[in-house]
Amino acid sequence: MDNLDCLTIADVERLLDTAPAHPVLPIDVEFARRMILDTIEGTDMDLQLGGTQSSDHQVIPDAQTAALLLVPGVGWLRPVRAALRHLLNNRTADDTVDNVDDPWMVPESPGPLSWDTAGAAVTDAWHRGRSVVGVAFSADDLPLEFWCLPRRGQARLPGPTNLQIMQFIDDRTGQWPSFSWELLPDSFAGQVVPGDLAVGWYDGITADDWLAAVRKSLATRASFQRGMQAATEAPPAPEVQGPPAGPTLDQLAGMDEAVAWGRQLAEDLADYRAGRIGWDAVEHGVVLAGPPGTGKTTFAAALARSCGVPLILGSHASWQAAGHQGEMLKSMNATFAEAAEAGPCILFIDEIDGFTSRAANSHGYNSTYQRQIVNALLEHLDGVAGRPGVVVVGATNMPEVVDPALLRPGRLERVITIPVPDTAALIGIFRHHLGTDLPGSDLFQVAAIAAAAGATGAQVTQWVRGARRVARKARRSMRLGDLMQQLASLDPAADGNALAVLVPIGGMQ
Structure with missing residues (x-):
């Protein structure tokens, strides 16, 4: 083809169809x-x-x-x-x-x-x-x-992020995977290697199927590594705790409904162990709902302490971290078996909102995945009714997204709201965390300021710790001003609300 003027349309089309000098990269x-x-x-x-x-x-x-x-x-x-x-x-x-x-x-x-x-x-x-x-x-x-x-x-070279993996999948398939963050958060995405993406790839694969293949490859590798580790190391001790150190139900403030339920449970468990009542007379399932930091985990620990029984911990995230769906179900099974062995006990399931409504996610691979996970939890909760001694306490920030089947009678049949504490409750929370510090001090003002900011028990813990640090550096006992200083350092941009702290001169020594 010496003369370009002689090119025909067929020649041009043939040239356009010619493969590039270098093939597409794997x-x-x-x-x-x-x-x-x-x-x-x-x-x-x-x-x-x-x-x-x-x-x-x-x-x-x-x-x-x-x-x-x-x-x-x-x-x-x-x-x-x-x-x-x-x-x-x-x-x-x-x-x-x-x-x-x-x-x-x-x-x-x-x-x-x-x-x-x-x-x-x-x-x-x-x-x-x-x-x-x-x-x-x-x-x-x-x-x-x-x-x-x-x-x-x-x-x-850092481990990949969820966004980098999803963008790559989108570029190759023209689709963004459904529930991409839920199925592959950054903590999992960072463990993905290029081979995980290559194993599942084929022409015409959908984004959801490719992501599922990546998860499977990642979980298979993690399972193999755990098996190798288990072959050379002693198995970890089960995550069973005795009555945890810390407050009892009588020392909790701002949780009136939850504390009343817990006291009744303590009485019922005592009667059950004494043989005065059967297990069917014990209310063995509850969900604690409330904003982050309001003390749901603290309540579970106080409940176990007041009842004098072990506390066993589980969560949607910890079970999912075990690997693919099969590994997650094995991890969940192990936790419930552990609870049955330790009973009577409190089984605390954090992040129960991770078991979202199956009706809300009724299409595609993710709906099948979610349905099987929720069904497995339902089987365990139904088993608790016939397996004496296990009281299940769930915790959530979003009770509205929990699958309704979990909340039916005989399962987690009661939902108790733990609200953001008011001034009176905060006085009690401050007093508990202060311990022997500031004896006899009037905590109304500091509690009122904290309540106006919508403070939670978790923030009170942080403020008391900071006040102790100030006093320790000054080589003296804590003063009320040390505690007030912690509230004064609140970042107004944290929730978009400015907070004015009035400190009377000479009154905080």
């Missing part, structure tokens, strides 16, 4: 490439590498340089090295053989018998004037000769 390498660019773009490391935004030509550094890129784990080594060869040398992802004509050398990990060979290759590349960029998770990932080079730059 999923794991493409994800690693994007993570590298996100990490170093606009930084000194990017400038040192000569600019990595273009992958259609080799990057020639202005001066010979050595750089180090640290990765989150060994699962990142191969895809990151392949991505760097593509970015810097314009090599294909499957081209792992070092080419002496390339401007950059990306060393491989030395094998058990190739330390001398790997080190000699790095030394030879440096003597030829080539730049070297090493990728490592530990010192063993690169030969000693690399660590002897005069490195001029270093960067650390």
Whole structure:
């Protein structure tokens, strides 16, 4: 085709259909490439590498340089090295053989018998004037000769965030996964390696199915690691606590309805253990609802202490952290079995709003996942009725989203609201946390100021701790002014409401 004037429409269409010089990168390498660019773009490391935004030509550094890129784990080594060869040398992802004509050398990990060979290759590349960029998770990932080079730059590749993974899935599928944050929060997303994305990928996969595959790969790897750890270590002690240190029900303020219920439960459990009543006469399920910091966990501990029974802890998040759905269900089963063994006891389930309504999420993979999780909890709650000795106390900030089936008679049949404490309740809360400090002091003013700000028991704990710190640094007993100072330091922007604190001169000594 010597004369461009002779091109026909068919010729043009054929040229447009011609595959590019370099094939599309594999999923794991493409994800690693994007993570590298996100990490170093606009930084000194990017400038040192000569600019990595273009992958259609080799990057020639202005001066010979050595750089180090640290990765989150060994699962990142191969895809990151392949991505760097593509970015810097314009090599294909499957081209792992070092080419002496390339401007950059990306060393491989030395094998058990190739330390001398790997080190000699790095030394030879440096003597030829080539730049070297090493990728490592530990010192063993690169030969000693690399660590002897005069490195001029270093960067650390962080674990991916939920947003980075979801954007990648969206770019490849044209869809944003449903319930992306709930199914892969940052605490889980940071453990994802490029291979997790590659294992589940196929042309035509939906975003939801791909995310499910990523979760499965992540959970399988985590399960394997836990199995290896369990084979070499003694199993952890069960999370069973005796009557916890701290207040009893009689020492709690601002929880009148919950305290009244707890006292009745303590009496019923005493009668049950004495054989005066059967288990069917004991109310064995309740949900505590209230804003964060109002003392729901404190109440559960005080309840166990007042009843003289162990406290066993569980939550939607701790069970989900065990891994994929099967692992989560095993973790939930283990907690309920532990409670049955320890009974009579209090089983406290935090974040029960994580078991959201199945009717509200009735479509797609996530609805099936959520339905099976809620059904499993329902089976356990129904089992509690026939398994004497286990009192289940749930806690939530959002009772309206809890699946209604959990709140039916025989399960968690009562919902008790724990409100933000008023002035009278705050006086009692301050007095409890102060202990022997400020004996005989009038706490009305400090409690009224705290109540006006909508303070919770958790904030009172923080203020008392801060006041003790001030007094300790001054080498003296606490003064009321120390406590008032903590309230005066409230950040008005925390909830958008300004708070004026009036401190009478000479009255806080």
